[in-house]
Amino acid sequence: MGGSPIDSNKIAYLQQVKQMNMATILRQIWKKEQVSRVELVSSADLTSGTITNLTGELIGHKVIREYEAVSGSVGRKRVMLGFDPGHYRIIGLDIGRNNFEIVLMDLCGRVLRSVGGDVDREAGPEGFFARIMPALTDMRQEAEKAGHPVLGIGVGVPGPIDYSRGALLNPPNFPGWSGFPLQAELEKRTGGRVMIEDNARTSALAERWYGIGRNVDDLVFITMGGGIGGGVISQGEIVRGTNGLCGQVGHMTIVMDGKVCDCGNRGCWEPIGSIPGILGRWGGGGTMDDFKAAVRAGDSHALKCMEDTLAFLETALINVFNLYDPEVVVLGGQLYPYIAEYRATVQERLQARLYAFAKDRLRLEPSSFGASQSAIGGAAMLFRELLSEPVKLLV
Ligand SMILES: [Zn+2]
Missing domain, CATH: 3.30.420.40 (ATPase, nucleotide binding domain)
Structure with missing residues (x-):
């Protein structure tokens, strides 16, 4: 029966294999936007049985879905797999020195809603939260009420960042934010998963995952x-x-x-x-x-x-x-x-x-994304994590 160290090691190992295989499948779908199961067998180097099982599970989780594509001159219909825009949501937030932007995105990388505005740089973190929390909470609650789980909030912020503490170090011209534990504070206020990154890097991530x-x-x-x-x-x-x-x-x-x-x-x-x-x-x-x-x-x-x-x-x-x-x-x-x-x-x-x-x-x-670049890149951090560790995020 279960419970022996050997069994639990084996289960952990199988989970790891599943995670890797799912990640491979999701990356192939991301690269090609839509891909057939047959193409997956060759490009992901997995057996057709594994592809059938894992894509079935991902469809069950509403991470991906089937699309019908017409191919060739004879107009033969093929079943393709692509991300499912109808279920999960990701929130991206950009904290600027004078402004903010919040975006709600689906798994196809589309911005469904965005809210932005000016903030008073002198007001510090408290003033900033007072300004953005109503919009952030609204966006999150509205999505969840409509049955869309939010995978998390990815935040771009002026660096440099102390990544071990999820805190800002001493960004120039940003009074009151030096040493501020942004990640923990946002997790406390929203009750959800939060990732933070320097806003030049979130901008790069937007380009990596959704753009050029x-x-x-x-x-x-x-x-x-x-x-x-x-x-x-x-x-x-x-x-x-x-x-x-x-x-x-x-x-x-x-x-x-x-x-x-x-x-x-x-x-x-x-x-x-x-x-x-x-x-x-x-x-x-x-x-x-x-x-x-x-x-x-x-x-x-x-x-x-x-x-x-x-x-x-x-x-x-x-x-x-x-x-x-x-x-x-x-x-x-x-x-x-x-x-x-x-x-x-x-x-x-x-x-x-x-x-x-x-x-x-x-x-x-x-x-690619103008003023929304960094906020979209915030969301991209969660998307990247879903593609790297799908089992962790979905279970
Ligand atoms: Zn310098």
């Missing part, structure tokens, strides 16, 4: 706005480094004898290349819209300032391409719309500076 990265295993996401951050995806997974600093592209040295930065280094890209950095160099005393209008009007000082901005960007990007060797660098954040028109020019200039054999493969792309 579905077919790209090595990418770097650069977010430019009030600061400059980066998220590195290598061999399909986010890379954090020893201190969580991997991909801190905003703190690469661009000016050798430049000013001392908040991070302690001197001559960093962020203080000259971010929105405050650009406006500071311009000195016109206005917003990015004002600056752009001056550039359009042909104001020589504004034009020089824009040229310098692009030169800093180009210098930073050639370093990123040479250091990380990504298939794609994706540009996003609040600054991007103001420099979008120069993307092709920057890409050409970069190609002229990269190793000749690699230059034709260099890709510089705009982000």
Whole structure:
């Protein structure tokens, strides 16, 4: 009978095998969006019996469902498998210094609802929660009342993060949040599972799981706005480094004898290349819209300032391409719309500076999800976990 150590070891082992096989099946479905059982047998390298059993179980859990596809010239109908958008939900939350965004997503990666707005940076965590909790609670309860279990809440937040405690470290220009135990606090307030990540990395994860990265295993996401951050995806997974600093592209040295930065280094890209950095160099005393209008009007000082901005960007990007060797660098954040028109020019200039054999493969792309990028990436963390450890999340 059960209970002996050998039996429990065997059960644990079988559970592990099942987890791995389910994960393999779900990854194949994610990559191809829809796939037949026959294709799964060859691509997942599992027996047809295993495929039938496990896909049956996943259909029972409403993680995947059958779709009818018409294929070939004779119009033969085939049964395909794809994610089921009708049951589970995931919530993504982006905490910005001046704003927030919450998205409710289905397993097909579609945003079903989104709520966003401004927050008062000076109000600290208490003010922030007072502002967002009604919307967050509403979204969660509404989904659950309608019979949609919420797998969890994935949160993007200004880094750096103490991952062992699920807390913020000391994000610059973010009063009151230093050392704040965000993960535990949100778990307490919502009663659900919460994952937190640096918002440049959630932005990269959105691209990996729902955007350009579905077919790209090595990418770097650069977010430019009030600061400059980066998220590195290598061999399909986010890379954090020893201190969580991997991909801190905003703190690469661009000016050798430049000013001392908040991070302690001197001559960093962020203080000259971010929105405050650009406006500071311009000195016109206005917003990015004002600056752009001056550039359009042909104001020589504004034009020089824009040229310098692009030169800093180009210098930073050639370093990123040479250091990380990504298939794609994706540009996003609040600054991007103001420099979008120069993307092709920057890409050409970069190609002229990269190793000749690699230059034709260099890709510089705009982000897929605009202002919702980081919130969608928050949800992507839970989606990734479902695809890695389905048994853990579903039982
Ligand atoms: Zn710095």
